[in-house]
Amino acid sequence: MTPPAIAAEAMAIRLVEVSLRYGKNLALDRVSLALPLGRITGLIGPDGVGKSTLFNLVVGARAVQDGQVEVLGGDIADPRHRIAICPRIAFMPQGLGRNLYATLSVVENMDFFARLFGQDRAERESRIDDLLASTGLLPFRDRPAGKLSGGMKQKLGLCCALIHDPDLLILDEPTTGVDPLSRVQFWDLVERIRAVRPGMSVVVATAYMEEAERFDSLVAINAGRVIATGTPQELLDRTGAATLEDAFIALMPEEQRRRHHAVMIQPRTVDSTVEVVIEAKGLTVRFGDFTAVDQVDFRIERGEIFGFLGSNGCGKTTTMKLLTGLLSASAGEARLFGRRVATVDMAMRRRVGYMTQGFSLYSELTVAQNLTLHAQLFGVSAAEVPGRVAEMADRFELAAEIESLPDTLPLGVRQRLSLAVAMVHKPELLILDEPTSGVDPIARDMFWQMMVDLSRNDLVTIFISTHFMNEAERCDRISLMHAGRVLVCDSPAGVIAGRGAASLEEAFIDYLTEAGGAETSGAKAPVEIVPPPATPAPVWRGFSPRRMWSYTRREGLELRRDPIRGTLALFGTVILMLIMGYGISLDVENIRFAVLDHDGTSLSRDYATTLSGSRYFSEQPPIADYADLDRRMASGELGLAIEIPPGFGRDIDRGMPVEVAAWFDGAMPQRGETIQSYVRAMHVSWLSETALRRSGTRPFFSPVEVEIRFRYNPEIVSIVAMVPALIPILLLMIPAMLTSLSVVREKELGSIVNLYVTPVTRAEFLIGKQIPYVLLGMVNFVLLTLLVTVVFGVQLTGSLAFLTVAAFLFILSATAIGLVMSTFMRSQIAAIFGTTIGTIVPAIQYAGLINPVSSLEGGGAIIGRIFPATYFLIISRGTFSKALGFVELWPSLLPIVASIVVLMTLCILLLKKQEG
């Protein structure tokens, strides 16, 4: 296909020979096309053929590998052009509300995007009000995005995309998973906006061929290639097909097309003995005060194909979970095969096959392994398993892919595999939750043929949910669900007749409009959209505090919406401080010792009494013999064993040399050293006391006196030394852990795309995210300081102001460690693991908590020297017990500041403003 020769400036998007690979997979194969300005263009084709990839390239979310991508008159690979046009593009990624934030309200979501585009307060407010009014979302302005229905989520997504008056609007499957009425409303809204802004170009990807008919032009894509372009009429004319769906099939390559057969549905033979397989009576589920399923009734007979329609969030999935026993009903009852559904009914589960939304296959297992595992789990006998797997592979045409991993397979094949997996134990009932979403028409027809065969030949009952009207028409009976209630339940023809409508879609829209009430009322009274100002404000390319603040506000709001996390973070540190402050004690006390006394004179008992009289030792029952000594030391019962030789008293009296033997437990070396010095000191003191008693004079055993002055902590109390040192450790671990998920979570959930396609810079994004955690950290610092001074009674003798400044810098550094982990790691688990390894171990062992860093060796010493906690520990101890301030301690600030610079630079380098 050669692109039409039109001058580049008239084009919104121009692709020349663009190819893109994900590893070995070729996602786009030398695609060339040109989309003119001011039009609405549809990209049609099944999921996984490269539509989303193409969009990601156009909006700059993914780096161009091969070929040239021109957007709005410039090369998108040129960073300057990308930054310049970024505010003129709006992108709504695939997936319901994928770039929205579920815990934020409608208004807060819009406000977030408005700030990213640098709008001031007045502008933000007027735009938000306009958009809310015109989309009918105004009554729900304070509802969290996660609690909106599928249709409303998409409207909100559109509002967020339109907040900055883009010249190019890119919508990736905006209506997938949305009920027919909301779909109509959505397109009306797009039309109205285009009427006001005729210059705006719109590119839409869709899997609904019915929708594609209303677009100006279409681009049909299959397997990474453009297979046709033209107006809808042109495509119909070229293929001579009646519908776009048929036209698309006709355009597909011969080899794929050959596999297509129109679905043949034999009429159901109903015999006189009707067996009811599923029966629901007054089924109701409530989550808190939200009623997800409201008084649902239906009866489904054996061998029937029962279609279940309705928008996302209307209760379909919940109903299916009830039937599979994953949920229990709040009221009413459901019966399968005449038996009440219970959550623990293994026998019933064996008769049911369930296919969840999004194909829950194990991606790490091959096709054969997936089939085998499921067969085994469903209790197919070991002898039968290989045969059954082969049978399924044959029946669902999987033999060629039997050793592949599911992720490498096209969606259509994966979905066949899912069905095979659900069928491997030959269930009598199949419950299928949107099995065909995003699957191409040919694969969908194959899939339906299989289901029809199962129903008609094997009398398998099929309970299926779908969004496609042509699929609904193939069902024996259908029911339409809305806001937890079943609106209608009849045969497709009956539904159409009942409303006197021309098509099933029309009938449904009619039902939904009638039932809609408040949720959709806003759209009935369209408000005129205020035309935007002629010249959009230029983007500030440098660091923008407003964009940064947008991320700060958002992260802060999310933290506020999850009070458990914030509370844990604050009270958790307090609890940890109490536990560790009282628990970690380097004071060696109550050493359990016992004596093996071979002498038994008053003098030998006196020796033991010297020890037991001290608070450091506590005496245990005497040792009987060497075996006893060994056993009691081995079990750890005794830390010290003393053996007094026979004739101890007599030999001393005679002035003969005497040896007392003492064994102590060296398993904990630190403690061993302390015991050793205690025993030595006790021994000397006993000698001197004994001599005093005998001769009346106290002999000096040394000619010199060593006066020891224990500074800062004269009683050598652990608490005084330990508690101020715990502040750095806690201020490191909690803020680092909180931030460690902030970036990687957006990567896993998909909202990271907002970084790619909005003008926000990497620094604004990272610092913006960091701020709420720094503030939380400062609150932590205040709590900890209060705890140390008030509860533990350790006085702050130095400068509080200096300590506070240092704490602030240190928390910046700690959160930067979390951010580095978060940008480097790809999964949340790895980020948690990495942060734990990177903070707990160095903080407790290498930062000087117990041994000063200067005494460490090897790798630990290096870690200790570059670890910011080491320096804040010096500052914390210095200000608490050494009465120091800025003058003495400023050099310790330098490494902390350096660490912030290094870590944040590293973060910015690790974070990509584009994928790929």
Add this chain to the structure above:
Amino acid sequence: MSSFATIARLGVKELRSLASDRIMLVLILYVFSLGIYVAATVMPETLHNAPIAIIDEDASPLSARIASAFYPPHFQRPEMISLARLDPGLDEGTYTFILDIPPDFQSDLLAGRRPSVQLNVDANRVSQAFTGSAYIQAMVVQEVTTFLRRDRPAPPAPVDLVLRARYNPTLTESWFGAVMEIINNVTMLSIILTGAALIRERERGTIEHLLAMPVSPFEIMAAKIWSMGLVVLLAASCSLLIMARGVLGIPIAGSIPLFLFGAALNIFATTALGILIGTIARSMQQFGIVMILILIPLQVLSGGLTARDSMPELVQDLMMLAPTTHFVILAQSILYRGAGFDVVWSQLLGLFVIGAGFFSVTLWYFRKAMTNMA
């Protein structure tokens, strides 16, 4: 199909999942190899490289002799400083010890006036301060005594004390550090592997797929415990044999199979704990915080960092509920002191009871959470 077979199959699936996560494998390898090595070698002995300075106001042969008595590895080479540097030297944390030898020290000594030297100690560094000052005191006395006796040996004290350390005669810190680090890793890893992996499965919805099959929550939990427990146990065994015994040359006194049996019981308890946290926490973010709140007390207060005897009674009693406390006692008894089953049976029993308790509570909670998934 029997429950046993289901548990086995699901466990193999868990192992395959872990095997496909390369970063996790690298991190696990790191903590059990290099991580152990660094932790073990960081402090070769209790008093190591202690920073010391000497203020020599006497400048006599004796004061020079005292100064030359301090050398590595116990002490750093002493720095000779002026009196004015005394306070700043301690304030900045440059030195832990500053020994001040007064003017006329040698002449006073020879005149029999029993002069004194002053040892200033930064008592914030509790452990070093304590052990080190005893060392320094003994060294000064010894140097002065031998100086006075012109290098002839001193007469024996009337009663001699022969002190010997058992189980670790040279009080080598690396023996202790390495084994405690392995124990800490066992706890951390078993909580993360089970708990975080459970949250990931919940976030991706694969758990409910399993629950729609004839698989019970008990089977899911048991599968996770055996598979992840096996990974941790294998890693710990290799680490003990290859790193601790091989590379670091730590002699292991007791029976390794007995120790591993204890480790398995401990892992049984900690993996169950991990699943409990993973069930209670609603998101990975909450999990991270809860994990820290549980992991730190487990590591710090179980007796692996400082001795249990010195902790307050209440803490000691509460920590008896933690599996790691029993495991640390058991590990020290077996590995260092060569204790056998007759000695450690009570710890084994304790571990088993705690593990069974955690498992039951977790199962109850997990079942409740899983049968009402939204």
